[in-house]
Amino acid sequence: MTQNRIKFRRHPALLLLSTALLTSPILDATAAPKDAAWYREKATLIFEDTFDREETGTGAKDIGNNWNSATANRVPHIKQADLDEGILKIASATKEAGHGAHIHHDAGFQDGAVTLRFKLPGLNPGERFQVGFVDRECKTVHAGHLGYAFIVGGKPGSITLKDSKSGAMNLELTKRKEEAVKATGKVPEEIQALLKSKETVLPWKADNEWHDLLLAVEGDVMQISVDGTPLGELKSEGFAHPVKRWLSFGALSTVWVDDVKVWKVQ
Numbered sequence: 634m635t636q637n638r639i640k641f642r643r644h645p646a647l648l649l650l651s652t653a654l655l656t657s658p659i660l661d662a663t664a665a666p667k668d669a670a671w672y673r674e675k676a677t678l679i680f681e682d683t684f685d686r687e688e689t690g691t692g693a694k695d696i697g698n699n700w701n702s703a704t705a706n707r708v709p710h711i712k713q714a715d716l717d718e719g720i721l722k723i724a725s726a727t728k729e730a731g732h733g734a735h736i737h738h739d740a741g742f743q744d745g746a747v748t749l750r751f752k753l754p755g756l757n758p759g760e761r762f763q764v765g766f767v768d769r770e771c772k773t774v775h776a777g778h779l780g781y782a783f784i785v786g787g788k789p790g791s792i793t794l795k796d797s798k799s800g801a802m803n804l805e806l807t808k809r810k811e812e813a814v815k816a817t818g819k820v821p822e823e824i825q826a827l828l829k830s831k832e833t834v835l836p837w838k839a840d841n842e843w844h845d846l847l848l849a850v851e852g853d854v855m856q857i858s859v860d861g862t863p864l865g866e867l868k869s870e871g872f873a874h875p876v877k878r879w880l881s882f883g884a885l886s887t888v889w890v891d892d893v894k895v896w897k898v899q
């Protein structure tokens with residue numbers, strides 16, 4: 634095995650390939666995290682919305698511009714997405730709907746990013762902005778949940794990056810967990826450790842101001858920056874899912890969003 638590896642390393646074609654990989658602007662994993670300017674310059678803008686219009690009602694598609702909601706029709710009498718002052722103002726009717734609000738838009742990249750502005754307005758307790766990616770055609774996870782950043786308000790606030798695909802939303806893992814709980818009354822340490830390895834909690838001092846967010850996926854790494862400062866990243870296999878089909882917003886309470894852009898690298 635070791636000998637094979639040495640042989641491979643000396644093969645000129647592989648040397649060329651490894652040189653190409655190291656110098657590629659897309660695949661160079663050793664580079665500093667890419668900022669919004671990098672995406673503006675190098676990536677393809679596949680969607681943008683400034684929300685400078687009025688919503689047309691309370692239904693799933695009433696935000697317009699091809700947004701959809703997985704939860705609006707549970708509570709058709711409650712407005713969970715209000716376009717007001719050129720801002721998407723989400724107010725989840727979590728109790729009435731029996732579920733946090735989920736709003737999504739087609740994205741469609743393997744490697745890419747979303748940039749947006751968000752604000753936890755401080756109008757209600759439990760403000761938390763969930764932003765990430767879904768592929769409903771991926772049948773190994775509940776509802777296609779691939780991976781997210783959870784931006785949590787209050788004191789002190791935090792940001793969690795989570796690989797849902799191979800972690801908490803993975804159906805096979807959930808089944809194993811449920812069977813173990815049924816048999817032993819508790820979640821086995823091995824599964825607890827696995828779930829813990831699928832997320833990272835980053836310190837973030839929450840407030841009620843507007844912030845610029847960059848959430849990027851490159852290979853199996855999700856990376857987050859707020860106001861141009863890289864806060865951290867998580868390397869986990871689920872992020873390498875080939876199609877981030879939807880950009881997804883989730884809320885349990887209130888969150889405001891504006892200037893959404895989806896960038897595709899490949």
Ligand SMILES: [Ca+2]
Nearest residue numbers: 688715716717
């Ligand atoms: Ca409105």
Ligand SMILES: [Ca+2]
Nearest residue numbers: 683719720891
């Ligand atoms: Ca706007």
